[in-house]
Amino acid sequence: MDLLQYTDVVIIGAGPSGSSAAALLRQKGYAVMIIEKQHFPRFSIGESLLPQSMVFLEEAGLLETVRDHVEEYAFQFKNGAAFLRGKQRSFYNFTEKFTDGPGTTWQVRRAHFDHLLASEAANKGTDIRFGHEVVAVNVAVTQPVLTVSNEAGEQYQIQAKFLLDASGFGRILPKFLDLESPSDFPVRRAIFTHIEDGILDDPEFDREKILISVHEKDHRAWYWLIPFADGRSSFGIVAEQDFFDQYQFDDTTSETLLATFKRILADEPSLSHVLRQMKFDTPVRTLVGYSANVKQLAGQNFALLGNAGEFLDPVFSSGVTIALKSSSLAVPLVDRTIRGEAVNWMDEYEKPLRKGIKVFRAYVEAWYDGEFQDVVFSNNQNDKIRRMIASLLAGYAWDDANPIHRNARQRLSTLAEYCREEVSQEKVVEME
Template structure:
């Protein structure tokens, strides 16, 4: 019979939210144990960081280690987002924004980026148990107990004074505690890979910006091109299943995804021209039904971080920023709990975190409705409004001083109308 192990804070998952949470907890002197099912480095998408995330990385003491390895891992300097729709082109420079804070960041291979953060958390004193899998969770005691299977298939129990779920798409606590709640987003599929992009001298392509392309025949479908600094890019397409069905893809595991990918690319003349020299030299992957939600994000002795709580959509690269923001918000509250203080998790954590997520949600919904696409490609935006939009695209979704933060969905509709009728600019600029 095994002896119960103990730790101050147990974290499930060593991705960005888990590593940043561990680093923040170590700053406060707590014993931290991370249970991570996989071995790092491991492949992950979500490679285009947002400038807002730089604030949270610095807060956790993780920014310097990323900066020190930019050259080694070909992290690409990023200062904005570019958009392509047929012959229309548009871009936003994140240094020209409404909100205060960094305006630049990087586009990163997540295998290297996540591994760097985890290694730095370990250097700061966190223990990470790679290859260990959570097989049971009990949060009924005051201090949660987890059953874990190690690399040799041995099972042990570990008890923590507080439990954090940073398991991302694994969504460990939502599954074990029946917290999962349906997302109101349509079920979408992403098909993606890393490619040798072959973009050598295209004057219309800026490696310092993520490129988002609207599919020429279906505005609900879009492509991403996220350049790295070594001539390679992350490349993907996102759409609802009926879109893929038009190309003969029913979701079967044995489908030739690379051939599918190339057919979809060939249907967009403008993007095909950008990637005319691309080489598909890495297996193509697919992910479906990734949008998710939960009934609540925290309780008296546990909290959900990042994608374990909610994931929206990859279109504006909000995932890592939300993950890091969740750790930044949660750890001071965990500290209060461990100090014996009372925390109102709904008021102090869930509502503030969801406030920014709701802004991202408004932009995602408006993108797929087509309204925000009209904004992006409009020639009618004045500089003041462009700066407001640029702030949100740069990840500053929690900046309540931004006039288009409040009632974001309504104001996006107003903005779309203005882009068609410039007479409405005064109302929007003044926060009406």
């Protein structure tokens, strides 16, 4: 093995942002290498895609390979989001949205989905090295250098014209380059698994929509139920630690986590009824303190993609969409950088990417504050407002034409007031 190897662009991580970036770079003729610590397929959550992501998958030439495997991998057609809080029910149809673009997508097992994207990136000429780990990084030189270790313990170095970090929660560059910045979100925990959901022809459940359920006794706690096309679902609950402690939280083993999960579900009658025939048959896992941020998203010869830069919260399934958007924004700038053009990464990458993330953030904050929940479960919404909200829930957070994206937090507060108190229609008209 050569101790020093060369490529045009090296990417850390073969998840959606890394694979899509590689595919886009291959379209431009660059030699691309991906270093991936794990072997695919591997388990991951974040299974509910948003329609906006279809635009980025098509741009990268990856949509067809996903579409070709829908039946084989039981990817579930998805056209919206449904909400449950006690006896209250609500839903949004993504085809009835304010923003132009796809209104449907799929709910996918990420093990299969991520493997498909990586395999197609490899088919397009990307050199993907599974089971290889980045152990050192040097970006202080004109062309960054990675030190990589393979599973035999052998080390080698890769020098590239540009480095992209798509390592997700591994957050390789933020750790090596001291870029990590504390998230200002409260520390939350997720407990999750895959289940046999046992939901057959239930008029109260639509398999074509993700179901987000609010815990009736604590609106800060919520469940996701993401159905696949074969009678199985991804199932999880998110809350702050004090909520879990009420239920004798124990994460010693998968079995003790399952016992905690069952106690919490039993205290939620409406969702328990929906899942009355479910079977837990897969190990239960947990993540805590997953929200993350960084001081900067790019430097002179590197950039951070997707969750390696910032992760908000799973509540609106924005992770994959943000990951794919980051690749779509970054690759043209990488191309220009390599060709010797001046690129202002702050103005052309970080600010545009964070603009949409800021919109998602406003809705996440409003969800946990209860304001957006009051909007979602209100019957006091006109059709135009519903379409604007549907666009956001479908992932179109970068649509400047959507009025509720401007000063999103303030506008959500106004909308929540309208929904709670049925104030004058003029207030809502002002938002439009």
